[in-house]
Amino acid sequence: MNVLITGGAGFIGSHLAGPLLDAGHTVTSVDDLSTGSLGNIEHLRRRSHFHFVREDIRNEQTMAVLVDRADVIFHLAAAVGVQLIVEKPVHTIETNIHGSEVVLNLANKFARKIFLASTSEVYGKSTKVPFNEDGDSLLGSTRFTRWSYACSKMVDEFLALAYHEQYGLPVVVLRFFNTIGPRQSGAYGMVVPRFVQAALRDEPLLVYGSGEQSRCFCNVADVVSALLKLMDCPQAIGEVINVGSEESITIEALAAKVIAMTGSESTIKRLSYEEAYGRAFDDMLVRRPDLGKVRRLIGFEPRYSLEQTLTQVIEFERSRLKETK
Ligand code: UDP
Secondary structure (H helix, E strand, C coil), X not given: CEEEEECCCCHHHHHHHHHHHHCCCEEXXXXXXXXXXXXXXXXXXCCCCEEEEECCCCCHHHHXXXXXXXXXXXXXXXXXXXXXXXXXXXXXXXXXXXXXXXXXXXXXXXXXXXXXXXXXXXXXXXXXXXXXXXXXXECCCCCCCHHHHHHHHHHHHHHHHXXXXXXXXXXXXXXXXXXXXXXXXXXXXXXXXXXXXXXXXXXXXXXXXXXXXXXXXXXXXXXXHHHHHHHCCHHHCCEEEEECCCCEEEHHHHHHHHHHHHCCCCCEEEECHHHHHCCCCCCXXXXXXXXXXXXXXXXXXXXXXXXXXXXXXXXXXXXXXXXHC
């Protein structure tokens, strides 16, 4: 098949291309390199059935050609990362809403099966943990830019489901929960690469807020494998599905774990959200997925523990640090 990945030079997109090429597909990756990078796909560009197109997904003319040529589309292009969202809110809202509008409209026009990446952010501050796909969302005030990301992704979900309802477009929507692994950038807010990079440099690890907030981190290889299986699962069409890990850790404990695993001399430094983001900030205390649906559909179980994934990230960041020295 010809597979189109939007956001193909991003963290998850670059991990998705390898298994697709291994399975004998031709992969075209489109990315404007706003947060993705050529470094992420360097290893793929040597492979004969991999093509890269540098383009903004909002360019309808180019996207029409790419969607027409594709048999299936993985739509992962989005503005992500809390830091980026806080610093560039207009970019986030426009990219996420208009970008998905263009891609979904073209998928419908050419009748192509499409995967849409969404996020556990849509549950917001809901306290009904674990988060179930049919549960209510609880977003904060529009005063907090952070919620524009959840809101933009909810609009994407609504639009994908509307295309499915109204025109029968085959869509599969996944809500990712804190996906981590090698190649993830820390530049846009993600906590794990930030902590590992700081620990390897013996710099303080900056824990925002009380440090009592908890997350479940899932290995990108587990996420990609679930994603590929769900795209082959007829019952997943028209569904919104959580994918992640149930292994929960507080951010304070994560910082201590990273320091211990790297043998670092770093200390933990607390920052208020105001200090961290330069403004008031609304965080969620607990985020944990209900994995009942993805288990029923494809028998999903994450293969990697947090410790194993952190080992991979530490090894990756260590070798990157050596290269830059
Ligand atoms: N965080 C932190 N230090 C950092 C980056 C993030 O303490 O350098 C916290 C952040 O406030 C949040 C958690 O770590 O409570 C996870 O942040 P991330 O941006 O990775 O993902 P989120 O779960 O917020 O989408």
